[in-house]
Amino acid sequence: MKKITVLLFAMMACVCALQLDAAPAKGPARSNAYSSLPDGYQQLPPTSIYYNISRRFAAGPGYQYGVSILGKIGDEYYSSTYEYEEEPSIWNWWNPTPKPGAGFIAALQVDNGTPTYVNALNGTNVGDVRMTTRLEPQGNVAARVIYTVTNNGSVPVTINAGVWADIMIGTNDEAPLEMLTTSSDATYGIKMKRSIDAGSPLLCVLFGEHVTGVTPVDDYWFGFYSTNWHANEIVGEYSSTVYDAPAENGGTFENSPSDSQYYGKENLGYDSGLGFCWKGKEIPAGESIELAYLISVGEIDFEEPDPDPEPGQDILTAQVEAYNFDGWNDLTVAHPAHVWGYYEHPYGQEGFIEYMVDGDRGEWTRIETPLVSGQTYELPFDMFFNPDVTDIHTLQLRFNDGLDNIRPLNGLEWEDVRSMSLTVAPETQVYDGTPKTFTVTVGGVIDYVVGGDGEYVNPGTYSQSIWGDYDMNTIGINTVEFEIVKGQAEVEVDYESPVKHDGNGHGATVVVVVGDAQAEVTYTDMDGNVINGLPTEIGSYLIVVNVPDTEFYNGIVDEIYGPIVIYADPTGINEVTVGNDNGAWYTIDGRRVAAPTERGIYIHNGKKYIFK
Secondary structure, three states: OOOOOOOOOOOOOOOOOOOOOOOOOOOOOOOOOOOOOOOOOOOOOOEEEEEEEEEEEOOOOOEEEEEEEEEEEOOEEEEOOOOOOOOOHHHHOOOOOOOOOOOEEEEEEEOOOOOEEOOOOOOEEEOOEEEEEEEEEOOOOEEEEEEEEEEOOOOOEEEEEEEEEEOEEOOEOOOOEEEEEOOOOOEEEEEEEOOOOOOOEEEEEEOOOOOOOOOOOOEEEEEEOOOOOOHHHHOOOOOOOOOOOOHHHOOOOOOOOOHHHHOOOOOOOOOEEEEEEEEEEEEOOOOEEEEEEEEEEOOOOOOOOOOOOOOOOOOEEEEEEEOOOOOOOOOOOOEEEEEEEEEOOOOOOOEEEEEEEOHHHOOOEEOOOOEOOOEEEEEEEEEOOOOOOOOEEEEEEEEEOOOOOEEEEEEEEEEEHHHOOEEEEOOEEEOOOOOOEEEEEEOOOEEEEEEOOOOOOOOEEEEEEEEOOHHHOEEOEEEEEEEEEOEEOEEEEEEOOOEEOOOOOOOEEEEEEEOOOOOEEEEEEOOOOEEOOOOOOOEEEEEEEEEOOOOOEEOEEEEEEEEEEEEOOHHHHHHOOOOOOOOOEEEOOOOEEOOOOOOEEEEEOOEEEEEO
């Protein structure tokens, strides 16, 4: 079993203060607006977010109810608008508590009608269509802004909606902006930094693909704040023109910047603003849709893992295990595995685990069940190995936050036994009726002892499947061959020689002492002629033994023993009268020789002679 744990420390860990109705006791004046936090906000935690819905005197719409953001990171703080301004007493004479200025102002267009600013506090009706706003906490340091658009009419409608904001950070009303893009250059938001040289932004607005809880927008812009604040522009008729400030907001700008200087330009110092919109959204009669974006504190991208994290830092833990099952070594079937752990994202973004098996395929597979921030998870999945791989089979894992921020996780690997050296000892053994054992060495390290249980007894060529061992991180099946050869038949041959001629047959007794067949015995004379039956006449005879092959033993072919000598009775020879033999000499077994050359009994002129 393999288990691995990986820690990913995401963004800035924090304690969060989320409020929807509290407001500071007094708003600061514009001249020193951001030399310190407004009254009532000094006690915000070191990293925190505050948001509400409030009225703001914007750069053209006049007083509008929008979404206001305020918070701080360490000694820095940020806001979604350039100032906090008391509402005229005529609107809240009964409650003199000032409200922070709004930063994100929305507009709505129904079909091809006139676009209208939306009251984020009470909602706005455009004919039979109503648009309302609500705010939800998203993790620890983020807020989700949701616009609900409801068609209360009897026919479908098509709407356009958008958002405009004049934003700043701390004392910097010209905080630089940058696009947030995925690895494939898809924009999913805009980040605002403390300064051009600052590494991490203080405010991120997320409105693009892959962001949890976000409705991807159809268009966006950023540049000088006095751009695209008219309702028709907010809903998507974007222009790069910088407008003069309206008269009710203090007159006109001097030396208004041109669009080519600032529109869509990153990391430049100008009084910044931004906007985004959704276009052509169809709403059937009696139904509603939601349009949402996300505002978060801190850097969106993950930081490198901290080996010594501070208490409270957010982490992703991941452990992975492949299941050991009966079909573990069959590379053609699915191999179940699972990954589990704990996940928490500072602004509640869902994450995903992706895996790739046998990396030469180059395809990452996403486990569709997302990681939910603040929860433990256990995600099963099936691995499909590439049977053509014969070296190392791999499982790679990675974490994807949905924005193409990728962090690798430790994976698993198994050596394929088909690529490992196999030796067997001994390669060949001889049948003797007893069970045989063989030792197979895999990779020069792992020994398997096969046989010994009656499986390998009889002669034959055998193959043994050698399979991977889950606990030794091997996988797959290889085959090794070994052989039990037939035993060799053996005989014992017992006979008497020489024997005196007596007219009876004389032969050998042959017993098969190794093997399971009967011996076949024949006799031949010295000229190679086969004798019918046992030899009876004087002479010399060879014993020829044959044992046929059997299932378990190799036989014996024409194995020669002997000779058996049948000789004449010497006494009888003395008494026999023979004719003229021309002085020839004969051995006792009847062979004619020129003269005796060896010790033995010879016959000459009818008489017996003994030579010593």
